[in-house]
Amino acid sequence: MDRKQKQNVINCDYSHRVSAKERLNKFWEVFDKEDEVLVCINADPDSLASAMAIKRLLRYRVKNVVIAHPNEIRRMNNVTMVERLKIPLVRFGTFKVADFNKKVIVDSQPNHLPQFEKIDFDVIIDHHPLGGEWNASFIDIRPYGAVATMMVEYLRAASMKPSVALATALFYAIKVDTQNFEKSSQTADSVNFRYLFNIANRNLVRKFELTDLRRSELKYFTVALNELKYSKRRYYSHIGKVRSPDVLVIVADFLNHVGEIDWVFVSGIYGEKLVVIFRCDGYRKSAGKLAAKIFGHLGSAGGHKESARAEVPLKNLDLGEREFTSDTLLKLTQRHMT
Numbered sequence: 001m002d003r004k005q006k007q008n009v010i011n012c013d014y015s016h017r018v019s020a021k022e023r024l025n026k027f028w029e030v031f032d033k034e035d036e037v038l039v040c041i042n043a044d045p046d047s048l049a050s051a052m053a054i055k056r057l058l059r060y061r062v063k064n065v066v067i068a069h070p071n072e073i074r075r076m077n078n079v080t081m082v083e084r085l086k087i088p089l090v091r092f093g094t095f096k097v098a099d100f101n102k103k104v105i106v107d108s109q110p111n112h113l114p115q116f117e118k119i120d121f122d123v124i125i126d127h128h129p130l131g132g133e134w135n136a137s138f139i140d141i142r143p144y145g146a147v148a149t150m151m152v153e154y155l156r157a158a159s160m161k162p163s164v165a166l167a168t169a170l171f172y173a174i175k176v177d178t179q180n181f182e183k184s185s186q187t188a189d190s191v192n193f194r195y196l197f198n199i200a201n202r203n204l205v206r207k208f209e210l211t212d213l214r215r216s217e218l219k220y221f222t223v224a225l226n227e228l229k230y231s232k233r234r235y236y237s238h239i240g241k242v243r244s245p246d247v248l249v250i251v252a253d254f255l256n257h258v259g260e261i262d263w264v265f266v267s268g269i270y271g272e273k274l275v276v277i278f279r280c281d282g283y284r285k286s287a288g289k290l291a292a293k294i295f296g297h298l299g300s301a302g303g304h305k306e307s308a309r310a311e312v313p314l315k316n317l318d319l320g321e322r323e324f325t326s327d328t329l330l331k332l333t334q335r336h337m338t
């Protein structure tokens, strides 16, 4: 037995047979009053909410809890969640792991990121398939729709009613990880989702869900509408240089709201590549096949029936001195359509 005294181990085979109260007590047993606790996450709604819950569970039980993430938080939904719920975070590289005597990983396992692999974790709580044989004092890995659901079980076992901010985070996390219960989930996910429903601020959740743009990106809509070409129930728009290809997707999805439109094609230049986003109604059409037909021989192209994407190095387009415009996009596309 090493210093961690394995008798605390709750392994995965048996963790689902343990009561929530028992699990909570085993989790608490890992910690002492003087502990400096580091909670490591690969930041997304589920891991953020779960880390907040761990912080709540350890309040008054340890000296300090810090939530740390190695990844940049880029998705605007997640940026908004962090800002509006004022989730305190530190980025890997700005602190010393050695300054913390207890380490927790939640919604991930040590093999998921190289930054996690080097850390000796005391607690692992996750819902992904078991990725290895972990040597932690406390392990709770169950195939729930979201770790947030597991954390609600811990909170309820501890008789801790979550604050509005924490409930909102957990509620959003379950929505995202179960894709609004369209993805596989367990009864526990729905039961605890229902429990959070009355506590969470659902207007705030709606704002997280809606937010996908920066103020600086709104100008691309002006360009997209100015450049818009219409022909045979199809929209074409070339936006030119963009800071991120994500905005092309947002513009294409927006144009796809228009009722009389069967196809939407939105393109832009990102770095040295032309990126084209395809949208259609998916009925007797395949955006993926069309994308491959038009751009497959020039770069990467493909997707689903209703949505597709092509990325082509500009040098492969053979434009010469000509500029790529909405008209170029229209001509390229129409050649392959009847």
Ligand SMILES: [Mn+2]
Binding pocket: 046, 047, 107, 127, 145, 146, 147, 177
């Ligand atoms: Mn998750």
